[in-house]
Amino acid sequence: MEGQSILLKNPVSHTLWRRIVRHKSIYLVASLSFIYFIIFKYVPIWNAQIAFRDFQALEGVTGSPWIGFKNFSDFVNSYYFWELIRNTVFYSLGKMLFSVPAAVFLAVALYECRVFWLRKTVQTMAYLPHFLSWVIMYAILLAILSPSNGILNDFIKVFGGEPISFMTDTKAFPWIVILSDTWKETGWSAIIFLAALMGIDPCLFEAAAVEGASAWQRVRYITLPAIKPVIVVVVLLKLGTVLDAGFNQIFMLYSLPVYSVADIIDTWIYRQGILEFRFGLATAVGLFKGVFGLLLLVGSNKLIKRYTGNGLY
């Protein structure tokens, strides 16, 4: 009996131990990445406790006194709260409303185009802006919108109008943000739809042709339904990150005259935390955003899993 149980038990622990030993060099190299993660990803999570403290630089993270949810209530009750939430959600959804249909249209057009050079050139030019930083984008926008040298204002002058300072105009600014993002990212977003189109079974098109379907009908009844699941996933994904309205873009483009329509949660955190040294308050807002972001992301992933049977993680 005894001998038997040892025989039964040993192989399991034995193989587990052997598997661990076998992979010891992998543990060794991966441990460096592991340490990196602990320092650069988990220490900040630990630091986030200052959201509940009255942070004093000299006392450090753990030395500052606890104040509970005061930083949070200060933020929620502040005059800015709804303005920041509104602007953040507005820019996220606004960008989505423009860029998703644009990307679907671009993908379908590229897929249907029979002129090889046109397709290739548009593809190359459309993906490129994704790799430009917002500093560079700002210079390009200046070349178009600047009151003194911009081509748009040149048109206005040609037709006898007064040049408009678009970048500091509260009416124009939201459009600049949404349209410049559409210009920069549509091509990149189209890739995923294009990939879905490549997976369509050609038999469907042959069958449609035999039945005498027109090209319009082909798009309407085969192409668009084929990418519908991808559209749903992309929209859900974007809803999962609705609190990220694009810090780099807004930060680069905005200025004092347009703060009321431009300020998003992230830009506000930057100004309060880094420029005004209100670390506790800025951390509380960041934590607020982080927790809601987590809930949204987990929620959207659940929906994606239910819809496609395949989650993101």
Next chain:
Amino acid sequence: MTSTIKLTRSDRVFHIFIDAALALILALLIIPIWSTLTLSFRPNDFIGSALDGMILPPWKWSTAAYKALLGHRSFLSAAGNSFRIFFEGVITALFFTVPLAYALSIKTLPGRKLLYGIVLVPYLFNPGLVPNYLLVTKLGLTNTLAAVFLPGAVSVYNTLIMKSFFEELPEELKESARIDGASELTVLLKIILPLSKPILLTIGLYYGVHFWNDFFNAMLYINDAKLQPLPILLRNILLSSGMNEYVEANAFGEAPIYAIKAASVFLAAIPMLVAYPFIQRYFVKGTMLGSIKG
């Protein structure tokens, strides 16, 4: 398909519509870039509208803005810093990303689930700007180039793309090496990495472009003018209205300020434009893996 079947009238209209739409999109993509480019070459004595500037023949272009920038000390030092950030950043990022992605790709690795969880939590939950700022300043990275790339040296997204790539490599290759007595590290170095050049190049360039473009970390952590990378200098040039020290009377010679502004972004974008065709070959596959499978 279309070659074997006679096009109907409505199909011809369809294709004209598609081609016209793409031509319009192409124009919308090119015009802003072209107007910035021509602005950078516009001579000092140019008279006329921006539209005239856009159709100015190339033999009337002036390279004064480019000469001024390339001959300017702060521009050259910023470019040098940016190149260092690019190369040191890419090497550091791959050094941390590759072993992690490989470990996650080994299905039989004890503790793999736990490691995956550790990687995923920071991906889903971001504690925000200030906690990161406190860490980086506490580590004494202020006024070092590492402050620009070290906080972002492992992107979970890139790690997962690379992991998917490793998982798709044929299992038999690794098995046969193991039977021959190779250790796991040897399998990684001798079998996996040589087969992974495309993904290393793609992910390396993703990181590189990200570090090259970054202005936020540089703005947060670098105050020393000698250590400023290009995006910070560009931002200073772009935001200056003519009163700034950078564009003070003689700083950039004869070229008009708007030409300097436009030229500076093209010089800063050149390395990326050079790298672009290389990435373009692989990024379709890369983004697909990342966004669908995770």
